Amino acid sequence: MKGQKDTGRRKEGASLSRTDLRGHVKAWIQHHRLSAADSLMRVLDSLGSSFLTWLVIGIALALPVGLNVALDNMTRVTAGWDSPAQISLFLQGEVSLDRLREIEVELAARDDVSETRAILRDEALDEFRTLSGFADVLASMQANPLPDVLLVTPDAALDGRGVSALRAELQGHSDVAEAVLDMEWLQRLNSLMALSRRLVLAIGGMLVVGVVLILGNTIRLAIESRRDEIVIVKLIGGSNGFVRRPFLYTGLWYGVGGGVLAALLVTAALWSLEKPISDLAMLYESAFQLSGFGVMGSLNLVILGGLLGLAGAWLAVSRHLARIEPR
């Protein structure tokens, strides 16, 4: 029985000549073209509701992408803030004033140091007394607990790693108790930005899931509205793949349209922000210019939209199409 079936199949395979195969491939491509065109016509036929779908997808995609572009720009701004950091050298308690001056001269002579400034322990105590409001407490102290401090400004050409290396070297100096890089605020900002990026990623992820579900639902409705047609096609021998195809294209068109709209929204937002930001930059005497996300970014967004559309359509099709059978 099994053998019989096999030979039958083989015979069928052998009779499929090359021209037949080419014809089938051609016809398959032709049906793809037909489905794509037919789906596009259906999407365009109900332009009002299609536009709403596009807008929903567009907004859902534009939001995380727009936030990401904003973060990219902020990263570019703060990248310039790395170098003029200061290193505070807290000196050992027994260092004399003469020795302090010696060290200051020695450091100022270095290539990688652009400036040094000494804050003497007595000056520091005065400042602390006036600013902190702990004057009474400090007055009751017998000795000044504060050390002498040398503020070292690294050369502007030094990058973050160079500055760190310099700090490490100065830490090794015999008269230095501790060398502290005054970059905590920058580190805080950076970790805040990293957190924001995570948040954008999380929001983006949720919105992407949302887009897939919205599209899935839209396609589900399209499937429902063409139920009779699906039954007829299945009755006369349409395979699941054949029935699936137009709906996958419908999803693709919704997704691509949404991606295009998202790209337009982000571009429009950037365009409207460009003037105020360059004004602001001018006030800070900075040459900063808002960077967009370019043609490639737009293209990626459209491709992403298309892929999400396909995913949503696939979700709907795999859940609902198999259930529609001729009764």
Added chain:
Amino acid sequence: MISFNRVSKRYGEGRDALREITIEIAQDELVFLTGHSGAGKSTLLRLIMLMDRPSRGQVIVNGQNLAGVRPRNIPQHRRSIGVVFQNHQLLFDRTIFDNVALPLIIAGYEAREVGRRVRAALDKVGLLNRERAMPISLSGGEQQRVGIARAVVGKPKILLADEPTGNLDPTLSAEIMNLFEAFNQVGVTVLIASHDLVLISRLRHRIITLSQGCLVSGRAQ
């Protein structure tokens, strides 16, 4: 070409739609299937099209035991059978041409071949001049002829019809039956379910009568 071997079909609620049916239909035959509604005519056709599976017994179509056809191969099986439905089952948002072309598109014919075959099929049913019309603008008889053109356009070896003259007047019904006879004469096996006894007894073909799921008259072979 079509053979039923002690086939029974019981639906979930315990109703026997078919009981121990044994029928043999040869390749060059045109056979009428008759009986009251609920006698099992439609069930029998559904089993041939694999819209249902028998509860017991064997159905063999064109040499293939249908029990061996897996779900993913059902579309392929259906493509080898032409079916005419009582309610036409046309797509009302497509032209006559597109409706008739559907089985060929599904089977993957090239556009040129599709055009040639669709026109040939429409010519056979006398609707060649209406290919650009929409189904809604056609009369019931014309719609049924579109359904027939769609059923034969893929040149199937087997043609099934479920009450093809159900809503038509006697003249149109006779015309439709003549069409089926013409296809039978070129070697297509035709099985027509119909309760129009007056009409089918005038035509000289084998008549199988079902009653409550049982074969009550008509030769089994």
